[in-house]
Amino acid sequence: MRVPVPAVATTVLLALLAGPATAARAAEVTVTSFDGTKINAAFTPAEGLKPGERAPVMLMTHGFGLTRESVEGGLAEFGQVGAPAFRARGYSTLTWDSRGFGRSGGEVGLDSPDVDGRDVSALIDYLAARPDVLLDKPGDPRIGMHGASYGGGIEWATALRDQRVDAIAPAISWVSLTDALARDGRVKLGWGAALVGLGEASGLAVGVLAPQGLELGAMPAALVQHAVESAATGAASPAFTDYLRARGTEDRLEQVRAPALILQGTADTLFTPSQAVKMRALLRPAGVPVKMAWFCGGHGVCLTGNALADRIEPMTLAWMDRWVKRDKTVDTGPGFEWVADDGQARSAADFPLARAGTVAATGSGTLALAPAAAASGLAVLATPSPTAVDIPIPAPRTATDVVGDPQLELRYSGRAAGGPTHVFAQLVDEARGIVVGNQATPVAVVLDGATHTVQTSLEGVAMRMTPSSRYRLQIASDTTMYGVGHAVGSVRILEANLALPAGDAAATKPAAFTLPGTRSTCATPRTITLALGRSRHLADIVVRLGGRTGKRIASRRLAGTRVRFTLKGQAPGRVTVTVTARRRGGGSFTLTRRFLTCARGAVRG
Structure with missing residues (x-):
């Protein structure tokens, strides 16, 4: 079975293949994981490492459907620093084909902590036995982890269960696959088809090219079946939701103790900025050192410029030097850096920003529902809808930073037939004619003739609003990001209330954290x-x-x-x-x- 892959999504994902071949000095190894699965890896020593010397190691793996060779190239658009940059900095690298991909065996685990995370623990055991790897103590090598997308998700899955990880820098990653692919019960069909199709294509290509006798991986039959069923109905079944939830890290993220540099894309419509918002909130009680950077890129198309492009590599290297090499002289910079939709880079001591007044909008209107009726958007990004309830957002009196998850409350009524019903909320920048961050959020509605109220957060955004700004909230009937709806009817928005997360960067205070290996101290009021x-x-x-x-x-x-x-x-x-x-x-x-x-x-x- 082959699932069609949207052209835009394919281009975005396959771009991670760019970069030179694995370094000539790399030693290919095969490590046996907890269940007997063979994991194929390559160890490459740091530049200039002499016989008898030891160095810390960076563990790096690839994006979904790719292989370990892809991490040799750096791509700022995805927050990916290439492996050669780490080797030049004095780190050896261990790159590997994730379970189910490339030359590794087993079924794709979707970066499950209890499967893929245990694979990495086996790789760490291998490193601990090498004579050229720096150790903190027997069995505990000095290691960091970095990677983008699937190569970022594995860092959370590993660090929450293996305390030997000294620092992580996940790029465009996730904590909730349910939010990413089936938010509010509606399947994100554009990305879902792309991922399943690419995974199937990856297995086919490796099967044709691989040497005879090499153990090969596979896509889980259950995942493919769920994807096909969801494509037909447009809705995520309870079984599909449970499947994704069981492989997420949200419920266990507070167990992470490794200092974390979170790199997320404001234009990422697969793993949206809201995933990073949740990461920061879940890590805060644990008190670990955290820095977060939102650049314009990721799984999507940047339409407003990426002013942090040149900062990703030095930022990531500095983070590893501080927490893996434990060099206290290294300055890792402000706790939060971001690129707003005006293309400018800004910073604050932490996230979320200190509250700064209110930016809100209220409106009403009626929306017709019909399959593919003037649907907006492309497979992996939202566009302004020609038929929607439009609610102007009053401009603030002074320049204001809006960074985070907008809050929406809808009071509505209506009737519809044809299955589960959703409307889609998005913020439109009228001056540029684009949807902010290309993000659209599904909102489930019950259209039985009665009046209902629903409260939800929208996908995270980074906006710079000024007195001359012209933004509006759109409530649309459909977007092709989520496939074609099946409902026929209408919904009357009696009242829509939007609250934007307006913040003050200068008034934001740095977070208190506990240094790894030290006793926890409490600074928060009772x-x-x-x-x-x-x-x-x-x-x-x-x-x-x-x-x-x-x-x-x-x-x-x-x-x-x-x-x-x-x-x-x-x-x-x-x-x-x-x-x-x-x-x-x-x-x-x-x-x-x-x-x-x-x-x-x-x-x-």
Whole structure:
């Protein structure tokens, strides 16, 4: 079976193949993983490494459907630093064909921590036995990890379970495959078809060219079946959602202890900036050193210029020098750097930016639903829709940075037939005639004639708004990024409320973190404040310690936009807090957060 691959997506993914062949001094090795699967790798010593000397090692693997040779070339458009740059810096490199690709055996694991992550642990064991690898102690080599896309996702899968990883720099990676490919139950068909098709093509090519007797990998039959079924219906089945969730890292990311440089693309429509927002939030309670950079690129097309292109390589090398070589004289720069949609690079001490007023919009309108009725967008990017509910966004009085996930609340009614129904929210820059970051967000709606309210976050954006800006919110019936809808009917948007994450870079304070190998210290106040977004329709809030059935530690009748509670007196360790908010019109939503209590009466959140 072969799934058609959109031309744009193919071009984006195959560009990672650029670069020279593996260095001549590389030694090809085969490592046996936990389940007997053979993993093919190449070890190349650092430039100038003399006999008897030891060096730290960078582990690097490839993007989906590619092979280890692809990491020899550097591509700033994808946040990828080439392996030769590390070798010139004094790092040996170990590159490998991920399970199921190239010359490695097994089925593609989608960078599962319990499968692919264990493959990398076997590679680390191999490095620990080499006489030319720097060790912290027996069995513990000094290592960093870097790679883009699939080669970035494996860093999270490895670092959360193997504490021997000293630092990571994942580019255009993810924590939630469900959000990336099946957000809100709607399949991102453009990218889904591209990935499955490329994986199938990769296996076919290697099967034709590989030497006889070499163990080859394969695409899982279940993944291909889920993709085909989703293409036919446009919806993600519960089985598909469970399949993706089981291979994500979101539920375990707080276990990462390696200092992390997060490189994400503002124009990436597969692993959007919202993945990085979630990464930063999940790592914050762990207190590990984190730096984040959003460049214009990734899985997508940059339309506004990538001012950080020349910064990716020195930024990544500096990060590794600081945390792998442990050179305290190295300056890793500000905690957050980004390129806004005006093409300019900016920085702040951390993310999210300190709050700076409100940028909001409100509107209404009626939208017709029909299969392929004036659908906008291309396979892997959103474009302005010719038929949508358009809501102007008032320009701010002064220049304002908008960086993060916009919040949307829709109150609506309508009727439709033909299966699950979604509308799509996107922000349009009228001056440039483009969708901000090329991002569109599916929003599931229930069209049974009754009035409903839905609250959701939109895909992350990086905008620079000025008094002369002209932006608008569009609620569209379809976008080809998510295939063709099947519903026929109409939806009346009674009220749409949009809140943009306006921030003040200068007022943003750096995060407190714990140096690897040192005792945790707590700097956060005992009182915790959680933002609930737009909440004027909420009746009450209940905060519980230890899950939904745990001890009630706070409650309030009339909810504001934030809720406060204290963890004073809790024993040292990790605690789970669940916030349940009940809506006045019925229904509720739940937020779950984990906090690290470092000592009695103190907590870091």
